[in-house]
Amino acid sequence: MKRLCIYGKGGIGKSTVAANLAAAFADSGKRTAVVGCDPKADSTRNLMGRKIPTVISRLGDENSEIAFHGYGGITCVEAGGPEPGTGCAGRGIIAALDKIRKKDLFLQHDVVIYDVLGDVVCGGFSMPLRENVAEEVYLVTTSEFMSLYAANNICRGIRKYASMGSVRLAGIIYNERSSLSRPEIVEQFAKKLGSQVIGRIPLSTEISLAEAEKKTVVECYPESVAADNFRKLAEKIWVHERKCIPTPLAEEKLEELCRM
Amino acid sequence: MKTCESCKLFGAYEALAGIKNSVLLLHSVTGCNFGTLTMGISKHMDQISQCCTVINENDVILGGETSVEAALQSVWDLYHPEAVFVVSGCISSMVGDDVGSAVLRVALPCPVICIDAPGFAGGMKDGYEVACRELIALMENPLPLKKEIPEVNILGLGAGDVRLREDLKAIQKLLDGSVSVSMCISACSVEEIKRASYADLNLVFGRGITLAKKMKENFGIPYVELAYPYGITGEKNLEDVLEVLGKFPGKADRQQQAIEQLKTIYAYLQALYGSSAAIIGERARANGMKRFLEEELGIDVVCFGVREELTDLEDFYESIRKQEVAMLFGSSFELQIARELEIPLIRFDYPVFDRVSITYRPYVCAEGVPYLIEDILNEIMAEKRKEGALYQ
Numbered sequence: 001m002k003r004l005c006i007y008g009k010g011g012i013g014k015s016t017v018a019a020n021l022a023a024a025f026a027d028s029g030k031r032t033a034v035v036g037c038d039p040k041a042d043s044t045r046n047l048m049g050r051k052i053p054t055v056i057s058r059l060g061d062e063n064s065e066i067a068f069h070g071y072g073g074i075t076c077v078e079a080g081g082p083e084p085g086t087g088c089a090g091r092g093i094i095a096a097l098d099k100i101r102k103k104d105l106f107l108q109h110d111v112v113i114y115d116v117l118g119d120v121v122c123g124g125f126s127m128p129l130r131e132n133v134a135e136e137v138y139l140v141t142t143s144e145f146m147s148l149y150a151a152n153n154i155c156r157g158i159r160k161y162a163s164m165g166s167v168r169l170a171g172i173i174y175n176e177r178s179s180l181s182r183p184e185i186v187e188q189f190a191k192k193l194g195s196q197v198i199g200r201i202p203l204s205t206e207i208s209l210a211e212a213e214k215k216t217v218v219e220c221y222p223e224s225v226a227a228d229n230f231r232k233l234a235e236k237i238w239v240h241e242r243k244c245i246p247t248p249l250a251e252e253k254l255e256e257l258c259r260m
Numbered sequence: 261m262k263t264c265e266s267c268k269l270f271g272a273y274e275a276l277a278g279i280k281n282s283v284l285l286l287h288s289v290t291g292c293n294f295g296t297l298t299m300g301i302s303k304h305m306d307q308i309s310q311c312c313t314v315i316n317e318n319d320v321i322l323g324g325e326t327s328v329e330a331a332l333q334s335v336w337d338l339y340h341p342e343a344v345f346v347v348s349g350c351i352s353s354m355v356g357d358d359v360g361s362a363v364l365r366v367a368l369p370c371p372v373i374c375i376d377a378p379g380f381a382g383g384m385k386d387g388y389e390v391a392c393r394e395l396i397a398l399m400e401n402p403l404p405l406k407k408e409i410p411e412v413n414i415l416g417l418g419a420g421d422v423r424l425r426e427d428l429k430a431i432q433k434l435l436d437g438s439v440s441v442s443m444c445i446s447a448c449s450v451e452e453i454k455r456a457s458y459a460d461l462n463l464v465f466g467r468g469i470t471l472a473k474k475m476k477e478n479f480g481i482p483y484v485e486l487a488y489p490y491g492i493t494g495e496k497n498l499e500d501v502l503e504v505l506g507k508f509p510g511k512a513d514r515q516q517q518a519i520e521q522l523k524t525i526y527a528y529l530q531a532l533y534g535s536s537a538a539i540i541g542e543r544a545r546a547n548g549m550k551r552f553l554e555e556e557l558g559i560d561v562v563c564f565g566v567r568e569e570l571t572d573l574e575d576f577y578e579s580i581r582k583q584e585v586a587m588l589f590g591s592s593f594e595l596q597i598a599r600e601l602e603i604p605l606i607r608f609d610y611p612v613f614d615r616v617s618i619t620y621r622p623y624v625c626a627e628g629v630p631y632l633i634e635d636i637l638n639e640i641m642a643e644k645r646k647e648g649a650l651y652q
Contacts, residue, residue, distance in 0.1 A: 056321055086323030088355040095317055 039081025054080020090124020271387025
């Protein structure tokens with residue numbers, strides 16, 4: 001079983017990447033699951049065509065259903081969390097992942113994708129990095145400084161937990177959705193981390209149009225270039241084995257890189 | 261590491277739990293409720309007016325404000341208190357519950373005071389100070405009033421203090437109707453807190469200085485910081501402070517009476533003279549006990565620790581080991597070191613949970629001297645391997 005986490009700055013397109021990768025994996029016949037680890041609980045919206053009940057909303061009820069099946073039979077789970085501005089979302093992730101683990105939901109799966117909130121803001125959001133929840137981390141980033149800054153921070157978290165477990169940085173997914181497109185910066189960034197850019201997601205109107213329909217581009221526009229890009233990325237990830245303990249950049253080095 | 265005192269929540273609890281006609285609502289996990297309740301183990305259940313939101317996993321993740329609202333409504337429905345004190349602990353502070361807004365939404369017909377007291381953000385003294393400071397919100401703006409006798413407030417006592425009510429009664433007897441105690445924290449009523457602003461003086465025993473300063477600023481009430489009034493010296497010291505307010509006609513009789521009582525055990529007192537002792541306690545109590553032992557019994561205090569100023573109790577214990585002290589004055593927590601060193605432990609500081617106190621046996625002022633000496637001697641004689649040590 002391949003277990004991977006998608007991390008990256010908030011709003012960078014992690015859920016889009018996670019859902020489309022899942023759809024591509026499912027299309028290639030792999031038994032796939034997606035676990036949304038974001039209090040917004042919208043990671044699986046485009047696979048389910050709706051928002052599903054979250055694990056947190058059903059914490060007290062041991063018999064309630066927390067796994068749902070969407071496009072291509074993909075198992076969809078949303079950890080969920082508190083209303084904005086209240087409670088502790090990090091603890092929510094810990095409690096939700098604990099419940100998911102106890103239920104052994106993914107024993108029969110080939111791929112499990114964890115889609116995690118923007119940054120490793122507290123112990124809760126680093127949960128997928130530890131206790132063998134997943135082994136491979138893919139960072140989604142644009143070539144903008146703040147996006148790379150967040151990715152670099154996440155690498156600090158990966159490095160911390162890599163020494164105690166099997167989690168590793170597996171690659172960078174370059175999302176070209178920003179107005180500034182500097183692939184060479186992302187390439188250099190990946191290299192300095194000790195990793196590589198494993199895929200590029202070019203800007204695509206089809207992705208946005210599909211999301212408006214609550215679908216992935218793989219489902220909605222299967223013939224499009226964007227869908228093809230995700231299928232290629234899924235194929236690469238499936239066979240990809242090169243992983244590393246990243247070497248995060250010092251802040252001034254990162255600034256230097258972005259001025260390149 | 262051995263911790264020296266409890267946390268901020270316990271300090272707030274000590275300041276508020278003894279206020280009659282109020283309810284103390286702990287917004288915390290069940291352990292805080294259980295732990296604080298054990299301090300009231302020798303009390304009648306009617307005297308304990310506390311409850312807890314019992315924060316659970318859902319409250320942590322989704323926020324505990326709904327639980328606070330429900331608990332406040334229950335408190336009102338069940339007790340109709342004159343005031344509610346909501347003391348928030350660690351979890352609530354960490355997840356950032358907006359307890360104040362929850363209180364506003366419920367809008368109980370009585371004052372509700374919120375105290376943020378996470379255990380990780382301070383010790384007992386901090387909690388006591390914060391809780392006391394908030395009490396000012398209950399106090400009335402004093403109107404011009406002609407009083408028959410002057411009034412004082414007493415700050416610094418805790419709901420779980422050893423012999424709290426006995427000591428307070430002894431102080432009131434000392435005042436002999438010349439001065440009245442308007443409010444004593446934490447053995448008073450909500451009504452007394454409201455009227456505390458009419459007092460002429462605040463007596464501060466170690467804690468409550470923040471409130472005393474605030475009351476001076478708001479109401480012009482002066483304050484005096486004092487050591488706990490153990491012994492005849494403690495009584496005299498208290499009288500010196502209070503004499504500006506009133507006269508104490510019976511003081512010589514009381515002090516003489518205490519001295520007369522002790523004459524029967526003169527040989528024992530002689531044996532105590534020159535012996536060594538260690539003291540650990542809350543500042544005012546430790547200072548008061550040190551003065552009493554040194555000035556009235558001639559005991560050398562060779563190890564002295566103010567609990568709230570120590571970081572590791574083990575450091576203090578180590579100094580006791582080195583000094584070879586003959587007796588230790590502290591709390592129930594010191595039993596282990598007392599046993600290790602085979603020395604008697606005289607329990608005078610919070611918390612005391614391995615002794616009961618249901619009879620009137622105060623420790624303070626001249627009246628308390630025989631009781632205190634009785635306990636010192638009995639603890640010495642009860643020490644198994646040192647039996648007869650007083651005669652050596």
